[in-house]
Amino acid sequence: MTGTIVVGAQWGDEGKGKVTDILAKNNELTVRFQGGNNAGHTIKVGEEEYKFHLMPSGVLYNNPVAIAQGVVLNPKVLIGEIESVKKTGLDLDLHIDPRTQIIMPWHIELDIAREKAREEESVGKNKLKIGTTSRGIGPCYEDRKNRSGIRFHDLLDKDSLEGKIKNNLGIKRKLLGLYGYETGLKESEVLEEYLEFGNKLKEHNSDVSSLVNLYLNYNRNVLFEGAQGIGLDNDFGTYPYCTSSNVLASAVFPCVGLPIQEMDVVGVTKAYTTKVGPGPFPAEMDEGFAEIIREKGNEYGTTTGRPRRVGWLDLVQLNSGSALNGYKSLAITKLDVLADMEKIKVCTAYEHPTNGKIGWFPSEASQAFECRPVLREMEGFSGEEIKRAKTYSELPSGVKSFIELIEDHIKTEIKMVSTGPRREETIYK
Ligand code: GDP
Ligand code: IMO
Ligand code: MG
Numbered sequence: 001m002t003g004t005i006v007v008g009a010q011w012g013d014e015g016k017g018k019v020t021d022i023l024a025k026n027n028e029l030t031v032r033f034q035g036g037n038n039a040g041h042t043i044k045v046g047e048e049e050y051k052f053h054l055m056p057s058g059v060l061y062n063n064p065v066a067i068a069q070g071v072v073l074n075p076k077v078l079i080g081e082i083e084s085v086k087k088t089g090l091d092l093d094l095h096i097d098p099r100t101q102i103i104m105p106w107h108i109e110l111d112i113a114r115e116k117a118r119e120e121e122s123v124g125k126n127k128l129k130i131g132t133t134s135r136g137i138g139p140c141y142e143d144r145k146n147r148s149g150i151r152f153h154d155l156l157d158k159d160s161l162e163g164k165i166k167n168n169l170g171i172k173r174k175l176l177g178l179y180g181y182e183t184g185l186k187e188s189e190v191l192e193e194y195l196e197f198g199n200k201l202k203e204h205n206s207d208v209s210s211l212v213n214l215y216l217n218y219n220r221n222v223l224f225e226g227a228q229g230i231g232l233d234n235d236f237g238t239y240p241y242c243t244s245s246n247v248l249a250s251a252v253f254p255c256v257g258l259p260i261q262e263m264d265v266v267g268v269t270k271a272y273t274t275k276v277g278p279g280p281f282p283a284e285m286d287e288g289f290a291e292i293i294r295e296k297g298n299e300y301g302t303t304t305g306r307p308r309r310v311g312w313l314d315l316v317q318l319n320s321g322s323a324l325n326g327y328k329s330l331a332i333t334k335l336d337v338l339a340d341m342e343k344i345k346v347c348t349a350y351e352h353p354t355n356g357k358i359g360w361f362p363s364e365a366s367q368a369f370e371c372r373p374v375l376r377e378m379e380g381f382s383g384e385e386i387k388r389a390k391t392y393s394e395l396p397s398g399v400k401s402f403i404e405l406i407e408d409h410i411k412t413e414i415k416m417v418s419t420g421p422r423r424e425e426t427i428y429k
Contacts, residue, residue: 030058070255241279
């Protein structure tokens with residue numbers, strides 16, 4: 001087994017950055033394979049906190065890292081992250097696939113204009129606004145599919161870029177006009193800016209598909225870092241309240257350009273659930289509990305700063321996600337945040353007004369909105385005891401019962417238990 005895929009088992013922000021950083025120690029290459037700078041991955045090493053939106057979280061070990069073509073790339077954001085990584089004294093060996101789609105300024109304008117239009121056109125209960133991160137992710141993926149996208153290799157070829165900017169801006173100006181939005185973008189300025197981005201990034205141009213295939217063929221360990229979480233998958237998430245890429249573990253193969261093969265899949269879940277933005281959230285807590293957890297766990301978006309909605313751990317979501325992702329193991333984070341409550345709850349099933357008790361996440365958002373959680377109450381556990389524990393056996397019995405309940409339900413072992421944001425606040429089973 002040489003490939004390991006880290007994916008979010010909820011609606012994102014589960015702690016994938018921390019888990020990726022830990023696993024990266026025993027991998028020779030870390031690859032981001034989908035999403036863009038809608039993602040925000042945090043790593044805490046000692047007192048130092050790193051927040052990466054595009055840079056693979058394995059970068060802190062001086063090993064090569066790669067951005068595969070399945071990512072939508074905002075070059076300005078990546079250049080900022082490259083500079084900050086270099087400042088820390090690390091030797092950066094970053095590979096960017098030439099096929100990677102570039103987020104252009106009109107994608108961001110379109111994202112904002114569309115969300116505004118969706119809000120204006122919402123009627124009654126039919127809320128259309130997705131609550132995107134306004135980073136141009138959706139419009140960039142759309143252009144990839146409709147074949148008008150600008151790819152990384154275009155930034156390295158002035159003639160090609162000039163033609164594509166001219167063409168795209170002409171069309172986008174009309175499109176934005178339909179939304180009542182007048183763009184101030186000028187061809188010559190966009191060209192100059194993006195040629196400069198290309199100039200700064202050209203040394204990283206590298207066929208990531210060939211590179212990763214080579215590593216895997218030589219049995220070298222490769223780590224694939226997912227963004228978002230299964231509830232945000234473009235097809236299997238709570239559509240339309242989701243992102244615009246496939247976040248499934250199996251998306252690694254087309255996103256990187258690999259033949260299908262056996263890989264280890266690590267699903268990352270918090271000890272409770274959070275979600276940014278609107279959409280169904282059956283296990284959502286009462287605001288009283290949610291507020292306590294939000295403050296204690298600093299549940300505010302890494303990318304947008306928005307307060308996250310908070311719910312109890314949702315075994316229905318974990319189970320449905322397991323079927324889609326094929327988790328070989330789970331990593332559970334933020335147990336310390338759930339600690340020190342007298343009683344905690346876990347959602348073991350949903351109650352639907354017409355379908356009765358269900359153990360599966362509904363395929364339609366309208367049905368998921370109607371689901372009520374079936375909650376099982378458990379004894380709480382002490383935060384102090386969690387912090388003191390260095391091994392699995394030293395964890396308080398309440399934590400072990402909680403973990404066993406999840407393992408029984410999902411039929412998957414929890415191999416990593418995170419009790420704080422730092423590397424050393426991690427227990428392996
Ligand atoms: P990601 O998007 O899945 O990488 O997660 P984010 O970085 O957006 O959000 C997770 C947050 O929780 C970050 O601030 C992490 O530093 C923090 N974190 C990760 N694991 C733990 C943990 O076990 N306990 C606490 N208190 N914080 C954690
Ligand atoms: P990480 O990788 C949490 C959410 C947005 C919004 C929806 C669509 O840090 O877990 P988009 O900008 O992608 O079109 O927004 O998806 N979203 C995330 N929520 N964590 C993320 O990434 C997210 N990436 C997108 O809040 O509801
Ligand atoms: Mg995040």
